[in-house]
Amino acid sequence: MEECISFKNMNCPVYLKRFSPEDIIEVEELEKRTFEVGPYNREELEELLTMPDTFNFLLYDEKSHELLGYIAASKIDEVTANIESIAVDPRYQGKGAGTALLNAIEQEMKARKYIFSILEVREMNMGALEFYKSKGYEEGELLKNFYTLSYKGSNHGIRLIKKLT
Numbered sequence: 001m002e003e004c005i006s007f008k009n010m011n012c013p014v015y016l017k018r019f020s021p022e023d024i025i026e027v028e029e030l031e032k033r034t035f036e037v038g039p040y041n042r043e044e045l046e047e048l049l050t051m052p053d054t055f056n057f058l059l060y061d062e063k064s065h066e067l068l069g070y071i072a073a074s075k076i077d078e079v080t081a082n083i084e085s086i087a088v089d090p091r092y093q094g095k096g097a098g099t100a101l102l103n104a105i106e107q108e109m110k111a112r113k114y115i116f117s118i119l120e121v122r123e124m125n126m127g128a129l130e131f132y133k134s135k136g137y138e139e140g141e142l143l144k145n146f147y148t149l150s151y152k153g154s155n156h157g158i159r160l161i162k163k164l165t
């Protein structure tokens with residue numbers, strides 16, 4: 001099902017869609033363009049986007065049907081869901097696409113009766129940290145050596161948490 005949305009500074013109308021298997025190559029390409037270190041490979045994405053208790057949204061340009069970004073989450077326990085991945089094409093960052101994706105997944109979490117949204121972010125991913133903090137996420141524990149690969153000299157992570165209201 002497609003859901004039309006609009007948000008600030010975005011010239012093109014966009015729409016949200018759920019993942020289907022034929023989208024996998026596009027999502028894989030988006031991951032490679034977006035993450036300098038450790039993009040998900042196809043097998044990881046298939047698991048992330050198709051396993052039970054996972055849910056997701058893909059954001060497309062309405063005219064070109066180009067994939068602008070995606071977000072995926074999974075169940076941790078009865079009250080907690082984890083944002084496993086969010087990526088916005090570097091060409092479209094800073095225009096509200098990430099906000100639209102996060103809003104959509106938080107709405108879905110609430111519909112599924114989760115109370116907390118959590119995630120892990122690389123300690124040196126300042127842009128993502130600022131993004132999440134601007135959306136009400138608070139810093140939790142430092143996750144030492146959480147990532148296999150280093151980014152900007154660190155492989156530590158930070159857990160972020162938000163109580164959904």
Ligand SMILES: CC(C)(COP(=O)(O)OP(=O)(O)OC[C@H]1O[C@@H](n2cnc3c(N)ncnc32)[C@H](O)[C@@H]1OP(=O)(O)O)[C@@H](O)C(=O)NCCC(=O)NCCS
Pocket residue numbers: 034035086087088089092093094095096097098099100120121122125126127128130131132134
């Ligand atoms: C993080 C990310 C998803 C944000 O998406 P986006 O579309 O660029 O974000 P938005 O345009 O909706 O930004 C919303 C707010 O977040 C903050 N923000 C977003 N990117 C930021 C950056 N690089 N630096 C500082 N603040 C930033 C701003 O406060 C912005 O507020 P504004 O609306 O007043 O401008 C996107 O930049 C991205 O894909 N980054 C690379 C992948 C990544 O790091 N993913 C997270 C892994 S945990």
